[in-house]
Amino acid sequence: MKAFILCLLLGICLNVFAQTSKSDVETLEKRYQECLAEGKSQYNCALQYYTQMDSLLTTVYRQLYDNLDTTRRQTLQISQQQWEEKKDTYFKDIDVRVEKKRPLTLSGLDDDMIVTDNKAAYIRTRVIELIDKQS
Template identity: 80%
Template sequence: MKRFILCLPLCICMNVFAQTSKSAVDSLEKRYQLCLAEGKSQYNCALQYYTQMDSLLNTVYRQLYDNLDNNRRATLQISQTQWEERRQTYFKDIDLRVEKKRPQTLAGLDDDMIVTDNKAAFLKTRVMELLASKHS
């Protein structure tokens, strides 16, 4: 019973963090959509969204890591390393595809905006995975 009572504040804290982080994801998404709706410099909107999502990913990972025991930390580190390898491969592939098609598309930042948006979506998926792992 004492363990349950001691664990309860931690569980409540973890749930509050998950809700806060989910709110942060939603807030970033909303600001991004509003920026895009303005119709100005959509590449800058995507770049800002990507940068903010990357920062949120780092924050969520760090907070999750700090709240785990050593065994679960090791598992998380392995998972993160594997994800980082997938990210590197995905980013390289998407950049190569765009560079191949660039001569066929109109000049401008549209291709860069789309690539940056796709990269941000990749990061967002990882943020959501990490948030979901808190509940398992």
């Protein structure tokens, strides 16, 4: 039991002191490109990349938030809320455009892969912005 508590505390401390960096983003991108290069299931590669990038966004936001004073936290919250609204609008626009073109394209997951890739790229941009604010 003591070992479990010690491991838990060590994990929390490492998480607090570990800052996400651009190299973490580059690592995700490298894995994504390697997955795509395999040529097996590009949609699943894009979906995994999107999920990981979204998770990284949450981590970076939390790290930045935890290291700010109250005033800057409020500013960050407002900024993030505005970004979320823009993201929702952007994602809806992409989905609508793809659905309009879907009858003109070959059936399959290519359209879904491209949409997911574009959504991940949008999130990636925000992750980089937040990482830059940590510096």
